[in-house]
Structure formats: structure tokens, C-alpha cells
Amino acid sequence: MTVMDTMGRFLETGTADGKHSSFGEYDECLDLESPEDKGLVVKGQYCLVKVILPYPSVNSYKRGDPYDPTFDEEGITPFKYLNGGNFTTITKMIENLNTYKGSSYRLGFCTPHLCKKHEIEEFINKVLYPITRLPLEVGRYCIRKDKSEDLTMLQILSVTILVTLTIIVITSTGIEIYNIIYEKSITEDNRNLGETKFAEEEPFKVNPYYYTFSLVTNSRKLFEQSNxxxxxxxxxxxxxxxxxxxxxxxxxxxxxxxxxxxxxxxxxxxxxxxxxxxxxxxxxxxxxxxxxxxxxxxxxxxxxxxxxxxxxxxxxxxxxxxxxxxxxxxxxxxxxxxxxxxxxxxxxxxxxxxxxxxxxxxxxxxxxxxxxxxxxxxxxxxxxxxxxxxxxxxxxxxxxxxxxxxxxxxxxxxxxxxxxxxxxxxxxxxxxxxxxxxxxxxxxxxxxxxxxxxxxxxxxxxxxxxxxxxxxxxxxxxxxxxxxxxxxxxxxxxxxxxxxxxxxxxxxxxxxxxxxxxxxxxxxxxxxxxxxxxxxxxxxxxxxxxxxxxxxxxxxxxxxxxxxxxxxxxxxxxxxxxxxxxxxxxxxxxxxxxxxxxxxxxxxxxxTNLMAIWLKKGQKDDLLSPPNGTVHNVDKPVSGAKNMMMKDMGHVNHIELEDDFNQNHNFVETIKI
Structure with missing residues (x-):
């Protein structure tokens, strides 16, 4: 049996500078595939092997123990300059090992997909442990190109919600585009036949909920000029x-x-x-x-x-x-x-x-x-x-x-x-x-x-x-x-x-x-x-x-x-x-x-549009900044949600809902600087 790592060289450059991983050729490993032999095709499988260092628990170290002066000068001081002080105490070193469960180095291995995770781990330790005296551990699972992971219930629910919202957005956008085209056709008919034919006709009203998810309405808000x-x-x-x-x-x-x-x-x-x-x-x-x-x-x-x-x-x-x-x-x-x-x-x-x-x-x-x-x-x-x-x-x-x-x-x-x-x-x-x-x-x-x-x-x-x-x-x-x-x-x-x-x-x-x-x-x-x-x-x-x-x-x-x-x-x-x-x-x-x-x-x-409809307000104070530099309080009535008349589509083309939370009403806006 021949075992090959996924690296071009051993050890890779940067190892002496504290590199934590050698991933090797990830994509090339997954693309490997042997010619079919007696109905059997062997494919590449990528496994990430971790070198485990022995470490004590954090509680076993007594913080009151004095540091060894030689270790403090020769061992800790260089780390202050190399690593920004992250490893300036023994406690931090022990905590770091506990955080990563002893993992100090990660090495990519490419193996046949027929090999099981525990088999790979046993074989590697059998070969290398007598030499290094350090145990090696394969990650939670090895990666194969054709291996599909089962979705969790939360992922299924999240995907379902996103797909549902996407369908609603497409539907709402389609309704608004249709109404815009319909309005243009009516305008063209009025222009050709004269205004008298439809002068007494009641304007068609659109339910305000139709456009709340519309890309046309919501995208237009992004480009609107605000006062x-x-x-x-x-x-x-x-x-x-x-x-x-x-x-x-x-x-x-x-x-x-x-x-x-x-x-x-x-x-x-x-x-x-x-x-x-x-x-x-x-x-x-x-x-x-x-x-x-x-x-x-x-x-x-x-x-x-x-x-x-x-x-x-x-x-x-x-x-x-x-x-x-x-x-x-x-x-x-x-x-x-x-x-x-x-x-x-x-x-x-x-x-x-x-x-x-x-x-x-x-x-x-x-x-x-x-x-x-x-x-x-x-x-x-x-x-x-x-x-x-x-x-x-x-x-x-x-x-x-x-x-x-x-x-x-x-x-x-x-x-x-x-x-x-x-x-x-x-x-x-x-x-x-x-x-x-x-x-x-x-x-x-x-x-x-x-x-x-x-x-x-x-x-x-x-x-x-x-x-x-x-x-x-x-x-x-x-x-x-x-x-x-x-x-x-x-x-x-x-x-x-x-x-x-x-x-x-x-x-x-x-x-x-x-x-x-x-x-x-x-x-x-x-x-x-x-x-x-x-x-x-x-x-x-x-x-x-x-x-x-x-x-x-x-x-x-x-x-x-x-x-x-x-x-x-x-x-x-x-x-x-x-x-x-x-x-x-x-x-x-x-x-x-x-x-x-x-x-x-x-x-x-x-x-935001739905909240503007549900949380109806009779009036709001708006804060304007005129060109002359003065600031005035301008009171203007705002209806909770307005019905859109088709004759106004060419001018407004969207529901006059209250704008996003910057323009709903006077509020505390935070800016993180």
C-alpha cells in the first residue's frame, strides 16, 4: 500500500515561521479517479490529519507558582515580539493547547475513498507514532467529491423560508411590472382616443400589500433622493x-x-x-x-x-x-x-x-x-x-x-x-x-x-x-x-x-x-x-x-x-x-x-414596508435641512398606507409607504465610528 501526502514538498516553506497547516492540493486530490477495473473505480479522498501535543488541563496549573527566570527570559520574551504578546505566560500557552485540544499542526492527506477514517488514523499512527511519539488524529470526517451531506432540520427550514420569500418577491415584482405595462397601454389608448372616453372612469386601485416585496419598488427606494x-x-x-x-x-x-x-x-x-x-x-x-x-x-x-x-x-x-x-x-x-x-x-x-x-x-x-x-x-x-x-x-x-x-x-x-x-x-x-x-x-x-x-x-x-x-x-x-x-x-x-x-x-x-x-x-x-x-x-x-x-x-x-x-x-x-x-x-x-x-x-x-402598513401613524415630524443651513420642524400628515391609483403609475410607480427606518419617524439613529 502506498500512502501519499498532498504536498509538493515536505516540509513546506513557512513551517519554521510558525505555520499551522499544510493543506496540500485539495482540489487535485478530489479530482483523482482511477481507470475502471472490474467494475471498480477508486476516487480520491481528502483527509486532514492533526498532530496532537500532550497538554495539561488549565486547572492543573497553579497561577501562583513563580516563573522560571531562565524560561521567562529565553522562552517568553521572543514570543512577545513574534506574536504580539499572545503567548506571554505559561497559562496562555496551556489555554491555547486546550482550546485547540492539542492540535498544533494540520497536514493534508490524499487516500483512496474506500479507506475508512479509523483505518487511516490507525495506519498513520502505526507508522509515525514510534518515530515522533506524537499521536495523529484525522478530522471529523474525510471529504469526497461525490459525498453529499444530510441537511439538518434548521437548514431545511432555512432553505424553505428563503425559497418561499424568493417566490413571493418574484410574484410581487411580476404584478408591479404587469401594472406598469398596463398603465402605459391605458395612457396610450387615452392619447389615441381622447381623454373624454375615460374621463368619468373610476381609477383602478392596487392593494398596498402587492408591492411590499416588489424588486421594482424596493430597488427604487435605494436610488431615491432624500431631503x-x-x-x-x-x-x-x-x-x-x-x-x-x-x-x-x-x-x-x-x-x-x-x-x-x-x-x-x-x-x-x-x-x-x-x-x-x-x-x-x-x-x-x-x-x-x-x-x-x-x-x-x-x-x-x-x-x-x-x-x-x-x-x-x-x-x-x-x-x-x-x-x-x-x-x-x-x-x-x-x-x-x-x-x-x-x-x-x-x-x-x-x-x-x-x-x-x-x-x-x-x-x-x-x-x-x-x-x-x-x-x-x-x-x-x-x-x-x-x-x-x-x-x-x-x-x-x-x-x-x-x-x-x-x-x-x-x-x-x-x-x-x-x-x-x-x-x-x-x-x-x-x-x-x-x-x-x-x-x-x-x-x-x-x-x-x-x-x-x-x-x-x-x-x-x-x-x-x-x-x-x-x-x-x-x-x-x-x-x-x-x-x-x-x-x-x-x-x-x-x-x-x-x-x-x-x-x-x-x-x-x-x-x-x-x-x-x-x-x-x-x-x-x-x-x-x-x-x-x-x-x-x-x-x-x-x-x-x-x-x-x-x-x-x-x-x-x-x-x-x-x-x-x-x-x-x-x-x-x-x-x-x-x-x-x-x-x-x-x-x-x-x-x-x-x-x-x-x-x-x-x-x-x-x-419595513409591512411595518409601515401595520404601524399606522396620523402625523409625524420631519427634519429638513434647507440649503440656507437652517433647520426647521415641518409637520406633514402621513397616511399609514396609501392605495396606488393606476393613473399615477407613470409618476410614482410604487406605493408611498413610509421609507426605511431612517425616515419612518423621528428616531435615534446610531452611527458606529
Whole structure:
């Protein structure tokens, strides 16, 4: 019997630099097929073999034991420079082995498809174990080209829902196209026969539900010009693109490190910091209807993203595709995870679980933690607006008090619970403590109250049309630009691999640094919304940005599908570089926007239209920004849902439903910067 690995050489380049995998020739292995001999055809079968290192349990290591000075100097210090401090303590090394169950290296093998998994594992260990004294383990199953996997019940349900929605969209689109053609034919007949023949005829009315799923109606919304602050929507789009790049970059360097060829040599020592600041636009209403609309606005896309994630395993293949997709699909199969997500408390669930030293419940869609935090702020913060509009003086006092309390609350994990911020990662002994720090300083809603309240104050000033002299405007611009630069430079000092930044500096950044950044960003938004930055507003309001900015929420909700596809769909180890990161990001932007349009057409836009019909309103306040830079409150009646008359098809061609959640009514809009 001849056993062949799937590599061109042994060992592959990059192994000495810490490469975790040698996938070999994945596609070539699956395409192998022997000539038929006596009715028997032998095909290629790809198996991923893991080298298992012996490791103790985390609990068996006593954190109080002193390190050996020689090991600390000669063993740990080099890792600080090569791996950004990830392996700076013995505990972290043991935890890393426990996380991957001892897997330190993955090797691709191509075997005949007639061989069983346990037979391959027994044979390899029989040959190699006497030499290496390290056990080898074959993955959960070997991959064959003609082998089909059975669908789970959730996958069957998800596929059924997507197919049903697609049929409804096609039907609704067909109805609208037919009506448009019919309207044009009537118009042509009237032109040929004269208007008198049909002058007394009652216009034909269309049920508003017919067009809720129509691609014509919903696609037109993407290109409509809005009299609201389109420049802010454009900024939101660019911020979400930046967040995507961070997720791709960070996922490759953490859970996707097994796909890199030279992770220690090519992965930069500085990790991109996800800018975590929020601002809002305007709000005047706070009632049950508002809460219901906000909940439905977030809950429906969240459920939709879970449906897409459930079918993610069917979208690709590769040596580690199955292991990678389980990172997100496992959470979607857990009813408790889905429940916490729908209640918008998933970010707090992880914190309490870790504080009680229990296993944290995973996320179904990793971005839902931020949606949960934003929804909580949507419900709580409008109380502040009510106080401001009831009594401006008390509103100012309340706003200042909330900001001060929120600044204190942002550093409570360190002050009270002695939890170091994640920027102190070199001083943090274990991954468990590092993740606990991440949940308190990144996932906690308290970290976003300051910037949210500052945005409330900015939105209040916008609606009050706060006037300033030219001198104060210039000073405001200089101060905001200077503050933004200082805060970013300050943040970059936290990611040095030689030593951690002083704790007082990190805590000051979480309090005064984030507050200053929020004020600076809110000033820019204030100028954009009041005509004080007309050139910037003109550039950001370019009409071609509209469809992409209106797809930004769908983009945000399904971005991890493309990230997982990029990271775990690889079939060979790659050498990560800045050029490759930029190339992949540009390609993934286009793919994600296409997928976001599908998500928007199937789920987001139709259910936004349905909510506009169900949650009827008699009147709403609209916020307009005229060319002269002033801001006025314009009251205009809005009907819950209008019947479309056929004679208007040539002018409107769609139901005048309330626009997406940016235009339903005055609300708290969050922009993640």
C-alpha cells in the first residue's frame, strides 16, 4: 500500500515561521479517479490529519507558582515580539493547547475513498507514532467529491423560508411590472382616443400589500433622493466598511490563523482598534409604538441573518470549512442563544457567565452584540430627550450628570472588579481573563452611553437651530480635528508589544478620551446638518452613494458570512500581506454588497414596508435641512398606507409607504465610528 501526502514538498516553506497547516492540493486530490477495473473505480479522498501535543488541563496549573527566570527570559520574551504578546505566560500557552485540544499542526492527506477514517488514523499512527511519539488524529470526517451531506432540520427550514420569500418577491415584482405595462397601454389608448372616453372612469386601485416585496419598488427606494441628512448615511456606510476590514483582519489573525503561511512574520504586531463611538440624529417621540417599531426594525433583520447563517455550510468547501462554519452555526442551533439575541441581551449574557466562571454562550451572528447594545440605548436614552424638551435647564443638568456617571461606569470593571482593560493584554495572565476584559470593555452597553448622550445633545442643538459666530465655528473645527488626531494617536500607544501602556493612561482614554472624541465627531455632524460644512456635505451627498449607504444596515448584518467564507474557504495556506488584505477587501466589498441587496430585497425592505402598513401613524415630524443651513420642524400628515391609483403609475410607480427606518419617524439613529 502506498500512502501519499498532498504536498509538493515536505516540509513546506513557512513551517519554521510558525505555520499551522499544510493543506496540500485539495482540489487535485478530489479530482483523482482511477481507470475502471472490474467494475471498480477508486476516487480520491481528502483527509486532514492533526498532530496532537500532550497538554495539561488549565486547572492543573497553579497561577501562583513563580516563573522560571531562565524560561521567562529565553522562552517568553521572543514570543512577545513574534506574536504580539499572545503567548506571554505559561497559562496562555496551556489555554491555547486546550482550546485547540492539542492540535498544533494540520497536514493534508490524499487516500483512496474506500479507506475508512479509523483505518487511516490507525495506519498513520502505526507508522509515525514510534518515530515522533506524537499521536495523529484525522478530522471529523474525510471529504469526497461525490459525498453529499444530510441537511439538518434548521437548514431545511432555512432553505424553505428563503425559497418561499424568493417566490413571493418574484410574484410581487411580476404584478408591479404587469401594472406598469398596463398603465402605459391605458395612457396610450387615452392619447389615441381622447381623454373624454375615460374621463368619468373610476381609477383602478392596487392593494398596498402587492408591492411590499416588489424588486421594482424596493430597488427604487435605494436610488431615491432624500431631503434628510444623506451625508450622515454616507459616513455610516464608510464606517461600516472600516468595521468589515477590521473583522476580516482580526478573524484571520485569531481563529483563522491556521490558514496563514507565516503568521509570525507577516501579521503586524499592532492590532487595528475597532473605533467604538456612537452618535445619534434626532428624536421626539417615546411611546409604545416607537418601542415596537424599533424592536421589529432590529428583530426581523436579526432573524433573517440567522437564516442566512444556517445555510452557510452549503455555500463552500475546503479543508477547514466545516470547522470554521461551526464557529457561528453552533450558536444558531442553540435555542437559548436565539432567545437572548431576540431579547437583545446577548452582550450581558457573556459578562454574567464569565463573572460566574461559566462557559460563555456563543453568538449566532457575531455582530448582534452591538445591535443588542444599541437597542438598549434606543429604549433608555429617549427619556433624556423628554426631559430636555420639558425643561431645557433641567435637561442640561441631567445630560451633564448622565455623562459623568457614564464615564465613571466605563471604568468600574477595573476600579471595583480589578479587571484590566484589554489594552493591558501583556499583563493579563490568561485568555479567560483577557476575554472577560473584552466583554466588559467592548461588549458592555455602558461603554457607549457617553457618546450616545453627547449625540443626543448634538441632535437637540440641531433642532433648536443653535447659531454661532464665524469665530466660534473656526475654533470648533480646529478643536474637533485636533481632538480626533490626539485620541487616535493616544489609542495607538496601547498596542506596543514590548510593554503595556500605563493603566492610568488607558483609564483616562476610556473616560476623557472617548468623551472628547464623541464631542468632536458630534461637532462635525452638527456642521453637516446645519449648513456649516456645505462643501463636505455636497461631496458626501453624492447621489451615487445613496444605494450603498441605504444597504449599509444589511451589509452590517450579513458581513460575517463573507468573512467566514474568505477565512475558512481557503484551500491552501496563504502569506498575508497588506496588498493581499486590500485586494481581498475590495473583492469582498462587492460580494457583500451583492449579498446585502439580496438580504434587503428578501427580508429588510419587505418587512419595513409591512411595518409601515401595520404601524399606522396620523402625523409625524420631519427634519429638513434647507440649503440656507437652517433647520426647521415641518409637520406633514402621513397616511399609514396609501392605495396606488393606476393613473399615477407613470409618476410614482410604487406605493408611498413610509421609507426605511431612517425616515419612518423621528428616531435615534446610531452611527458606529
Amino acid at each position: 434628510r441628512f444623506t451625508s450622515l448615511d454616507t459616513i455610516k456606510m464608510f464606517v461600516i466598511l472600516h468595521i468589515y476590514v477590521f473583522h476580516l483582519y482580526n478573524t484571520l489573525a485569531t481563529i483563522g490563523i491556521v490558514t496563514l503561511k507565516r503568521p509570525f512574520a507577516t501579521y503586524p504586531s499592532q492590532v487595528l482598534e475597532l473605533d467604538r463611538y456612537t452618535t445619534l440624529r434626532n428624536t421626539l417621540t417615546f411611546d409604545v409604538l416607537f418601542i415596537m417599531s424599533r424592536y421589529m426594525r432590529f428583530a426581523v433583520p436579526m432573524l433573517g441573518s440567522m437564516i442566512f447563517i444556517n445555510v452557510l455550510p452549503l455555500m463552500g468547501s475546503g479543508p477547514i470549512w466545516d470547522e470554521g462554519t461551526q464557529w457561528v452555526t453552533t450558536g444558531c442551533q442553540n435555542p437559548l442563544v436565539v432567545l437572548f439575541g431576540m431579547l437583545f441581551i446577548s452582550n450581558y449574557n457573556d459578562q454574567f457567565a464569565l463573572m460566574e466562571r461559566q462557559s460563555a454562550v456563543p453568538f449566532c451572528n457575531p455582530v448582534t452584540w452591538f445591535v443588542s447594545a444599541i437597542f438598549q440605548l434606543h429604549i433608555i436614552i429617549p427619556i433624556l430627550i423628554i426631559i430636555c424638551y420639558k425643561n431645557a435647564k433641567y435637561g442640561v443638568y441631567t445630560t451633564v450628570g448622565v455623562i459623568v456617571l457614564a464615564m465613571i461606569a466605563s471604568i468600574i470593571p477595573t476600579v471595583i472588579f480589578n479587571i484590566l482593560p484589554q489594552m493591558q493584554y501583556i499583563l493579563i495572565d490568561s485568555y479567560e481573563e483577557l476575554y472577560r476584559s473584552f466583554t466588559w470593555y467592548h461588549l458592555s452597553t455602558t461603554q457607549y452611553i457617553v457618546s450616545f448622550v453627547v449625540g443626543v445633545a448634538g441632535g437637540y442643538l440641531i433642532r433648536r437651530d443653535w447659531t454661532l459666530s464665524i469665530e466660534y465655528e473656526v475654533m470648533g473645527w480646529c478643536a474637533s480635528v485636533f481632538t480626533i488626531i490626539i485620541v487616535f494617536m493616544w489609542s495607538n500607544t496601547f498596542w506596543k508589544v514590548q510593554k503595556s501602556a500605563p493603566l492610568y493612561s488607558v483609564l483616562l482614554w476610556f473616560t476623557f478620551g472617548k468623551f472628547g472624541f464623541a464631542v468632536a465627531i458630534t461637532w462635525i455632524f452638527f456642521c453637516l446638518c446645519t449648513g456649516r460644512a456645505q462643501t463636505m456635505d455636497y461631496l458626501l451627498s453624492w447621489p451615487n452613494f445613496n444605494p450603498f449607504s441605504r444597504l449599509s444596515f444589511s451589509f452590517f448584518m450579513i458581513q460575517f458570512i463573507v468573512v467566514i467564507r474568505r477565512v475558512f474557504g481557503v484551500k491552501e495556506t496563504i502569506t498575508m500581506s497588506d496588498g493581499l488584505l486590500i485586494e481581498n477587501s475590495i473583492i469582498d466589498f462587492m460580494v457583500t454588497f451583492c449579498l446585502a441587496y439580496i438580504f434587503y430585497s428578501l427580508i429588510e425592505a419587505p418587512f
